[in-house]
Amino acid sequence: MTEKILVCTAWPYANGDLHIGHLAGAYLPPDIFARYHRLRGNNVLMVSGSDSHGTPITLKADAEGVSPVEVFERYHLRFLQTFQDIGVTYNLFTHTDTENHAKVAQDIFAACLENGFIYNHTEQQFYSETEGRFLPDRYIEGTCPKCGFDGARGDQCDNCKSLLDPTDLINPRSKNDGSTPVLRETEHFYLDLQKLNEDVLDYLSTGKEHWRPNVINFSLQYAKDGLKGRAITRDIEWGIPLPLSGYEDKRLYVWFEAVIGYFSASVEYAANVGQPELWKEWWYDPAAKTYYFIGKDNIPFHTVIWPAELMATGRRLYETDPNKQLNLPYDVPANEYLNMEGEKLSTSRNWAIWAPDLLERYDPDPIRFYLNAIAPESRDTDFTFEGFIRRNNDELVATWGNLVNRVLGFAYKRYNGKVPEIGPAGLDDADRQIIAEVEAGFQSVGDLLAAVKLKAAQEEAMRLAKAANVYLDGKAPWKAIKDDPVAAGTSVYVALRVIDNLKILFAPFLPHTCQKLHEYLGYDGQLFGRQYVEEFTETERVHKALCYDGSLAVGRWEASQLQPGQSLRKPAPLFKKLEPELAAQEIARLTQG
């Protein structure tokens, strides 16, 4: 049965490059998952995009003296490159500064408003008369009322760590020009989460057995504590305007609007492929499964607030059939955090390994292999270069790469570059056993992948590679060939067929090298589809997005039917060993900044 799988990933803030923590936590896992489902022949839609709005981007733009557009477009293009280099295969990776996203976000706002889940509230906020605008908390400085520290921010004192309200500050002043802000009344819109509290609790209380413990427990507790209304508008310029006259200076606040990207990107994808209704396959079919891959800091936004937003629309948008309901998240496999060399990643201290930098010096598959091996599925984990090199050399190269190399090399040299024939004696017990064991991997590895246990799935594939090594040592065709080349040929055939199976089992994790192996085995075609960047033109705006075309992909999650006599291509090692000295060099690079 063909399943419909929607794979959503966190929207990276376009104010800096991606680092290994982003990759391991939010981008590689969904790619592995999506590739598996594509091999299964399932109907996969994987979407995300750059988050173009939000304070960090305007802060960076202000600091550089450029426009927010310039900042987010720069990093957006770099994201597109990184995802192509490491092979994160989005069907659509767009951004939130498109006409489509603005329209969808406004329509959702309007629907929530119409359904009575948005209310107004007037409050006092600091306003800069010199700049003619309201100031976000972070733009205000003053003296901390608790410790007397003079550089306290509007939201928090960096000296005594107290959480502050900006009106608490003594002698408040603007961070921009030092002028004294004045309190002024402003009206804001709030999402009425209180009204949705029961519905959210119901949603979280049923059919969540497959959720990771920390995700479901945390979310339930969050909802049980009682939800409060949250402001969803801001007095800023950079963002999506409200679809209401009389509020021209207000923008949708980014937390409300960014999660809508999952929906708007699906809509955009459908339009891009010329089937404007196609997105409904994933959003309105109750059998479709929707997955959200994010970091742990984002859990409540995806398990509570996004479902609440969907509920507030009445779970229906762009659809007239009253029997249809928008799908709420099926699973939110949030990851914990990745540390590095024992310390938390810190972008401000530059304690991070940036993806573009790493991909300049290392191949994508070893990076994928290591980052998946240490993925923070249930707790924080630690990236070390020593670990990277060791796992590359002692596991990836030694067990899997070497198996491929020894079998392909032997077959190519000793059997005239062809897959050897099965001898007249046929397959013996050992032959049948290893084939059956590895073919069982389609079930065991597949079950683990479907359950989003991606580390365990990779380990299971490695276990089967090891079993193949044991088989080979038992048969020792390099010895047997001396007095019975036909029998030895049978073993080589079996080994090649086993590798052909492992090629598919490893493909979600190691797509680039499995493609090479596919070719060495004499096959044509691409296991997966093609990634490309396309420029899309709307009425007034133009944006670049990353796309995926899987129509020509030949990879199938099925047992090998390798034919004797098939011509092999001249093999070469799939992976490189790394010098242990590299670890010290890499750490030296880091500490140099």
Next chain:
RNA sequence: GCUGAUGUAGCUCAGUCGGUUAGAGCACGAAACUCAUAAUUUCGGGGUCGGUGGUUCAAGUCCACCCAUCAGCACCA
């Protein structure tokens, strides 16, 4: 501070409804082998299961408290 998650061999992790001497992979030691990127295979050493109490015939597994790490409670999403 409040809420939640996590804490099992050097590293990454399994440990189902509590039940025989706590498991796996890698690292480490020894042996075999040589087709292969000194890769492979076999065998072995290695843990008072964060701590302290408690329940029980029996606790890594249940309960209480404590400690450590992380996250949320912030106009950061």
